[in-house]
Amino acid sequence: MKNSGFNPLIIEYYKRRFKFAVIIVAVIFTLLFLRLWYLQILKGQLYRLRSEKNRIRLNETPSIRGKIFDRNGLLLVDNSPSYDLYVVPEEIRYPKETFNVLNRFVKFDLKESLNRYKNNNRLPFIPFLIKKNISRVELVLVENHRFSLAGVMIKVRPVRRYRYGSLASHLLGYLGKVTKSELNAEGLNLSPDDMVGRAGIEARYNKLLMGVKGGEQIEVDAMGRRIKVLNRVPPTSGYDLVLTIDTRLQRIVEDCLLGKKGAIVAMNPRDGEILAMASSPNYDPNIFIQGMDINEWKSLVSKKGAFLQNRAISGQYPPGSVFKIVTAISALEEGMIDTDDEIFCSGKYRVGDTVFRCWKRYGHGPISFYRAMAESCDIYFYKLGQRLGIEKIAKWAKELGLGRKTGIPLPGEKPGLVPTSKWKLKTYGIPWQIGDTLAVSIGQGYLLVSPIQMAVMISSIFNGGYIYQPRLIKEIRPYDKRFEKIFEQKRRKIKVKAKTLCVVKRSMIHVVEDKNGTGRRARVKGIRVAGKTGTAQLISTKERRSKDKDISNEIRDHAWFVAVAPADNPKIALSIIIEHGGHGGSTAAPIAAKIISEYLRWEKRDV
Known part of the structure; x- marks a missing residue:
């Protein structure tokens, strides 16, 4: 008699395997369903907000700090453009080669910049700063080679300028980088790179001089690429201050203190207006504009003579x-x-x-x-x-x-x-x-x-x-x-x-x-x-x-x-x-x- 090939044991084996597979698939689909329910129902609002934040970016527009004049209208303090050198990581295929080429035109610490670049965790389309306030000669050299420098960009921002260096430095004061406590303070609207008044008039009237920042609401893609501007609020410049001091008298007073330690105050006795005020030794407030490391700061404050007092x-x-x-x-x-x-x-x-x-x-x-x-x-x-x-x-x-x-x-x-x-x-x-x-x-x-x-x-x-x-x-x-x-x-x-x-x-x-x-x-x-x-x-x-x-x-x-x-x-x-x-x-x-x-x-x- 011929064998039909039918084996009930094999069929039973495959039935059990099939049931097991069905159970596994059911469990997987159940887990997927539960995950989708968690993401869309329980956490849906949170992820919708995150999605909006990833799609819309807010870019600050710096305000122009107010100018300072003497009593006769002579401009003492204003702002000048700072040309800052950046690269866009996404657009650079060979970072080391690009940095080497840039270093031929712009003086910067090549090793330190490359290390910072390697440790940069920001999105690839966020510009990476190489050097602030490059010189006009460096700017021309970079601009002349822009076609061969893919991913290189120049940003322009206003920086403080004390037109006469150390003249009236203790009275005018200087700017310094914002601190962590100031960043967290209410009503100041400060960013990590902001500069605020640290002494003198700059500190006492900081809020008046700062103005109000503007901003742009920009739509970007997942990689951070700019798509379009959704909204723009222009910045408001700070107030200008006219001081009571007479620069001509201030110069004479400071000349009288050259090579000496001391102070001179000249005042109008009839109304209390300060006509000149000098303290010696003095300092140039411009040295604080580009910032300094902790060692440079310690060196300055430890100099004999208490320059900052x-x-x-x-x-x-x-x-x-x-x-x-x-x-x-x-x-x-x-x-x-x-x-x-x-x-x-x-x-x-x-x-x-x-x-x-x-x-x-x-x-x-x-x-x-x-x-x-x-x-x-x-x-x-x-x-x-x-x-x-x-x-x-x-x-x-x-x-x-x-x-x-x-x-x-x-x-x-x-x-x-x-x-x-x-x-x-x-x-x-x-x-x-x-x-x-x-x-x-x-x-x-x-x-x-x-x-x-x-x-x-x-x-x-x-x-x-x-x-x-x-x-x-x-x-x-x-x-x-x-x-x-x-x-x-x-x-x-x-x-x-x-x-x-x-x-x-x-x-x-x-x-x-x-x-x-x-x-x-x-x-x-x-x-x-x-x-x-x-x-x-x-x-x-x-x-x-x-x-x-x-x-x-x-x-x-x-x-x-x-x-x-x-x-x-x-x-x-x-x-x-x-x-x-x-x-x-x-x-x-x-x-x-x-x-x-x-x-x-x-x-x-x-x-």
Whole structure:
């Protein structure tokens, strides 16, 4: 009998295999269904948003930072185009060769750039930066070879330009890269590559100067290729600022500080406008524009001389004999002296076991108020200070604006220090001594002031008794009513009698005009100058005399001079400090004469 070939065992085997296959397929389809349900139902909205974000890209358009002018309309700070070199990764077949060719035309660190390029994780159509701010010559070379440089592109962006380098650098300030905390701050709308004000006017009025960014809403494909612009919002430029400073005077002031450490403030005593402000040594704000690494920054800030410090507002110094103006006002207001009363100066004054000396070794002999101010007799003011006591001296010093900030619209101002017995006990845990009072009465000891404070104080004596808040902004362009408060004149009347002010003004004229006046080197032909010298000692009189000319510069006295001119119709007030400059009369007073003569010559011609 012939075999039919039918085997029930084989059929049963294939039936089981088929059922198993059906189950596997069913499980796979079930899993696929569940995944689709998860993606489309549970996570559908999330992925739709992601899809939109991948399809639509927002590109920022930088705003143009506002310009800064001086009071005469001279442009001090503006913006210049920066030509930045980029490559588009998607369009470069041989990166190493392309970078080598570019390096022939543009100077950059080839190895560092290639390493950054290899580690670049951005989309292939996002431009990769090679170098910022290439030179005009480099730009021409790249443009001339563009046809052989596939994937190379130039982007133009505005960068800050300080047209006169270091001129008024501490007043203008500089820009620096935005920090992480600033990026996260609300309302600033900053990007990682943005530059913001870090000092001076640039920092104080950063929001006004920045403007508002614009932007483009661009449709792109999955590779980041630009398809079309969907929407465009133009940027709004920042406001322009017109300052109160006169560049001509600023140049003279800075020239007077060349090779020296110190500060000069020139102010209009009638309204508080700052006419010039300089701190030395200074710096060029342009060095910050392209950014610097941490080592370059450390090198800059560690340079001897504290280049970045604005000594005019943050330098705190003993005022020396300039403070005798305060002691004089205190004694006159408290009825402690009459201008005709004489005090005998033998050159030294003993209090207990301590001998206090006058700068004039053998003394001035019998001396009254006007001569004591003119010749800056220390013994006269020691005795006034002893009569007054520290609390009364401190009271009038604070009334004249010392020991507090002036309110000048710049970051970093320091308040100085007017010490009292309570302050010393709290700070050092020891009681106030009579010797402390005598030291303060001639501007030594714990007392500290800034040049801007001295300018404000001296102005108040000659403007009818008003402490003005210093002003730096003369105009904001275009006009905006919201900023009117910036121009509000803030002043305070000091509680000093007019008679007292007249006596002190007359005494300061004697300082300059008397034959033996310590400020006689501040005389200007045809102009009545009033002033007061100061020599802030860093070591004792006895030590200074013993070392004489061998004394090192680091412990040499600071030279002060404050002045107002013309004394009968004040137009300029000056506060000058030269660190380790020696005597105020020989170092700072001649500087005042030069500044006053130049400024009043211009001022007369400009009227």
